[in-house]
Amino acid sequence: MKKLLTTCIIAIILYACGNQSETKDSTNASDESKETTETTESGNPSYDPKRGEGKFENVELPASLDVTMAQSGKQIYEVKCASCHKLTDERLVGPGWKGVSNKHKPEWIMNFITNPDAMIDKDPELQAQLEICLVRMPNQSLGDDDARHLVEFMRQNDGVK
Amino acid sequence: MKPVQCTLAAFALAILFGGMNACKPKSAGTAVSSNAAEKVYVPPGKYDEFYNFVSGGFSGQLAVYGLPSGRLLRVIPVFSVDPEKGWGYSEETKPMLNTSHGFVPWDDLHHVNMSQTNGEIDGRWVFVNGNNTPRLARVDLTTFRTAEILELPNSGGNHSSPFITENTEYVVAGTRFSVPPDNANGDVPINTYKQNFKGNVTFVSVNKESGNMDIAFQIETPGVNFDLSHAGKGPSHGWFFFSCYNTEQANTLLEVNASKNDKDFIMAVNWKKAEEYIKAGKGKKVPVKYVHNKFNEETHTATTETLKEVTVLDSRELEGLCYFIPCPKSPHGCDVDPTGEYIVGSGKLAALIPVFSFTKMLKAIEDKAFEGDYGKIPVIKYEAALYGEVQKPGLGPLHTEFDGRGNAITSMFVSSELVKWNIKDLKVLDRVPTYYSTGHLMIPGGDSRKPDGKYVVAYNKITKDRYLPTGPELSQSAQLFDISGDKMQLILDYPTIGEPHYAQAVRAEKIKDNSRKIFKIEENKHPYAAKGEKETKVVREGNKVHVYMTAIRSHLTPDNVEGIRMGDEVYFHVTNLEQDWDVPHGFAIKGANNGELLIMPGETTTLKWTPDRTGIFPFYCTDFCSALHQEMTGYLRVSPAGSKVPLSFSTGTNMPASDTATGK
Numbered sequence: 069m070k071k072l073l074t075t076c077i078i079a080i081i082l083y084a085c086g087n088q089s090e091t092k093d094s095t096n097a098s099d100e101s102k103e104t105t106e107t108t109e110s111g112n113p114s115y116d117p118k119r120g121e122g123k124f125e126n127v128e129l130p131a132s133l134d135v136t137m138a139q140s141g142k143q144i145y146e147v148k149c150a151s152c153h154k155l156t157d158e159r160l161v162g163p164g165w166k167g168v169s170n171k172h173k174p175e176w177i178m179n180f181i182t183n184p185d186a187m188i189d190k191d192p193e194l195q196a197q198l199e200i201c202l203v204r205m206p207n208q209s210l211g212d213d214d215a216r217h218l219v220e221f222m223r224q225n226d227g228v229k
Numbered sequence: 230m231k232p233v234q235c236t237l238a239a240f241a242l243a244i245l246f247g248g249m250n251a252c253k254p255k256s257a258g259t260a261v262s263s264n265a266a267e268k269v270y271v272p273p274g275k276y277d278e279f280y281n282f283v284s285g286g287f288s289g290q291l292a293v294y295g296l297p298s299g300r301l302l303r304v305i306p307v308f309s310v311d312p313e314k315g316w317g318y319s320e321e322t323k324p325m326l327n328t329s330h331g332f333v334p335w336d337d338l339h340h341v342n343m344s345q346t347n348g349e350i351d352g353r354w355v356f357v358n359g360n361n362t363p364r365l366a367r368v369d370l371t372t373f374r375t376a377e378i379l380e381l382p383n384s385g386g387n388h389s390s391p392f393i394t395e396n397t398e399y400v401v402a403g404t405r406f407s408v409p410p411d412n413a414n415g416d417v418p419i420n421t422y423k424q425n426f427k428g429n430v431t432f433v434s435v436n437k438e439s440g441n442m443d444i445a446f447q448i449e450t451p452g453v454n455f456d457l458s459h460a461g462k463g464p465s466h467g468w469f470f471f472s473c474y475n476t477e478q479a480n481t482l483l484e485v486n487a488s489k490n491d492k493d494f495i496m497a498v499n500w501k502k503a504e505e506y507i508k509a510g511k512g513k514k515v516p517v518k519y520v521h522n523k524f525n526e527e528t529h530t531a532t533t534e535t536l537k538e539v540t541v542l543d544s545r546e547l548e549g550l551c552y553f554i555p556c557p558k559s560p561h562g563c564d565v566d567p568t569g570e571y572i573v574g575s576g577k578l579a580a581l582i583p584v585f586s587f588t589k590m591l592k593a594i595e596d597k598a599f600e601g602d603y604g605k606i607p608v609i610k611y612e613a614a615l616y617g618e619v620q621k622p623g624l625g626p627l628h629t630e631f632d633g634r635g636n637a638i639t640s641m642f643v644s645s646e647l648v649k650w651n652i653k654d655l656k657v658l659d660r661v662p663t664y665y666s667t668g669h670l671m672i673p674g675g676d677s678r679k680p681d682g683k684y685v686v687a688y689n690k691i692t693k694d695r696y697l698p699t700g701p702e703l704s705q706s707a708q709l710f711d712i713s714g715d716k717m718q719l720i721l722d723y724p725t726i727g728e729p730h731y732a733q734a735v736r737a738e739k740i741k742d743n744s745r746k747i748f749k750i751e752e753n754k755h756p757y758a759a760k761g762e763k764e765t766k767v768v769r770e771g772n773k774v775h776v777y778m779t780a781i782r783s784h785l786t787p788d789n790v791e792g793i794r795m796g797d798e799v800y801f802h803v804t805n806l807e808q809d810w811d812v813p814h815g816f817a818i819k820g821a822n823n824g825e826l827l828i829m830p831g832e833t834t835t836l837k838w839t840p841d842r843t844g845i846f847p848f849y850c851t852d853f854c855s856a857l858h859q860e861m862t863g864y865l866r867v868s869p870a871g872s873k874v875p876l877s878f879s880t881g882t883n884m885p886a887s888d889t890a891t892g893k
Binding site (some may be wrong): 146147148150151160161172202203204206208209210219 | 749761810855881
């Protein structure tokens with residue numbers, strides 16, 4: 069009888085306490101799951117691996133090189149990119165730039181270099197690259213024109229005249 | 230379960246809970262209401278409602294808290310060196326701590342006032358005072374860094390400072406210790422205070438665009454101790470009010486000798502009149518020496534300028550400039566309500582709180598309702614300026630802030646409580662205990678024209694048993710109260726750095742979107758910047774060696790340096806090439822009699838290092854930056870004086886001879 073009584077009391081207390089903390093936990097959990105869903109949602113099939121994600125849609129490139137733009141791109145490269153990227157195909161911190169303008173559409177390159185964090189999270193090729201390099205490409209705070217000029221410099225590097 | 234058992238169980242439960250209630254401690258902890266946690270809980274990843282800037286007292290720094298969570302967001306170094314941030318250690322920041330006494334590594338930061346536009350906090354700058362070696366500093370709220378430090382001549386200790394006018398026209402500084410003026414012979418017997426010691430209040434103008442401070446004029450007064458001050462606002466804009474004690478002019482055992490007079494003063498200064506006198510050429514140019522240090526965000530470098538003159542107005546000769554209002558028993562806080570009509574003097578030894586009326590004060594001046602003069606400055610009759618007295622408010626009133634709903638809240642040091650009273654009828658409405666011995670208190674915007682009366686924070690002088698014991702020294706304690714209802718409710722305790730004096734708070738929206746994320750590398754005008762690895766180099770100029778170094782995730786360039794010799798002074802000028810938020814790099818080298826560098830994205834910062842022995846010295850990035858942070862390192866070789874080892878530097882190319890030979 070005594071035992072039963074004690075069990076009864078403990079059970080009631082546990083039940084009461086358990087209930088309270090459960091309610092609180094579930095509120096938190098639902099908040100979290102909401103956030104997680106949002107993230108996964110945007111990292112899903114709507115991502116276009118050809119274009120990447122960012123403000124650039126269809127970038128038209130002239131057949132021949134814009135030398136002024138390429139020159140400006142070279143200057144930006146030296147300040148903001150050269151620490152990690154060589155102009156050959158050799159990897160330094162990140163991959164070398166040789167051939168990059170043939171491999172990717174200009175809008176993909178421009179989106180990636182102006183919006184690296186979002187794209188590293190979603191782009192299959194960038195995720196594979198991250199496993200090799202282990203350093204996320206930093207956001208180097210490039211303007212729209214900077215990005216376009218860099219593409220022109222990459223084209224020059226790939227032999228466009 | 231049998232019915233009888235269940236009844237028994239219920240009975241037992243009743244006893245259990247009843248017992249719990251009975252055991253409830255009647256100590257300080259119970260002053261907390263049940264929904265307190267809800268009111269201060271800011272979920273992970275969410276922002277606080279207010280930025281709270283709290284003086285770091287004898288730490289010399291400024292702390293930034295979030296309210297209502299009480300989370301410490303940042304400590305901004307101001308008057309004291311901070312090796313963690315390189316403040317006072319890097320070549321660029323050393324000039325910030327220069328004074329006419331040389332490099333001063335510490336001060337006592339007491340009070341905090343945020344810039345205002347039309348009497349409202351505008352979120353641009355925070356002004357703070359250095360109490361020991363009299364100085365004023367301005368912190369820029371885009372960078373959260375100290376932008377400027379101005380020394381104050383003719384001052385013995387800058388206490389009644391840095392209070393500002395409602396459009397930040399001026400920030401003031403009144404000397405706590407009267408001393409002989411700087412250009413007088415100060416080598417006099419201390420007991421000649423009455424003849425030789427002078428009081429002084431300084432009006433420092435603030436540039437509307439840049440925020441730059443300049444001493445506009447000083448007002449010399451009889452020798453007294455200026456304690457605190459506040460500007461008039463609205464109708465009283467154009468006036469400034471300073472509390473002062475030691476009108477006895479004691480020079481020893483002030484505890485007794487400066488507490489004799491039944492009333493000391495609040496000094497009312499007509500600063501518009503002062504401007505007229507300055508324009509009319511009534512100021513005396515006085516030779517002094519003081520320094521002005523400014524931090525330039527383009528060169529990321531501070532410079533010191535030594536200045537040699539101030540303009541001084543004589544309060545005893547210039548009519549209508551200053552008036553004394555008698556105020557009981559060594560007034561401390563001197564606070565002006567949001568309407569600008571009421572001036573509250575808190576006599577720290579008084580058993581009442583006098584409230585003066587600005588309108589009555591003007592009338593008294595017009596009617597010459599004076600009881601005499603003090604050092605040739607007219608003393609207004611107490612009753613002629615008095616609106617009324619709060620009777621029996623508590624013991625040891627120190628400071629008053631306003632809730633914007635017609636009420637004032639005053640901190641009581643001796644009786645350890647906050648007391649809320651109505652400004653119009655002077656009736657006490659509520660009182661709550663504080664743990665323990667409140668000094669200052671703060672309502673967001675509580676000394677402006679637009680208080681945001683949701684919370685009041687009490688900054689307590691004594692902590693005792695509020696937190697886990699940490700030896701003889703305890704952190705200070707702040708307490709947050711919800712004041713949105715009729716009754717003040719304690720909702721949070723949190724520790725603070727140093728000894729907090731005044732504080733200010735403003736809604737996060739006023740600041741957060743202007744907060745800077747990076748410095749643009751293109752705009753870096755540091756003379757030793759390396760904008761890109763192409764510009765890295767090592768240059769010898771006699772025994773000075775300049776290393777132009779870059780940092781980016783995750784390597785330093787150059788990371789191999791040879792040809793340094795004993796007797797050299799090496800300057801590492803490190804440019805952080807990152808252009809992303811929250812990616813500072815650090816820099817440290819073995820054996821440096823110095824702090825570290827913490828370099829913000831796009832910034833260049835310099836560490837001076839003098840080798841004390843030959844050998845190999847590793848250097849590395851101190852601020853975890855990427856998965857390869859541990860690899861962000863380098864070596865520097867030191868050879869004997871006169872060594873023939875050529876100066877060389879590189880990254881990634883200095884391979885072993887065998888590797889080179891085999892073409893690896």
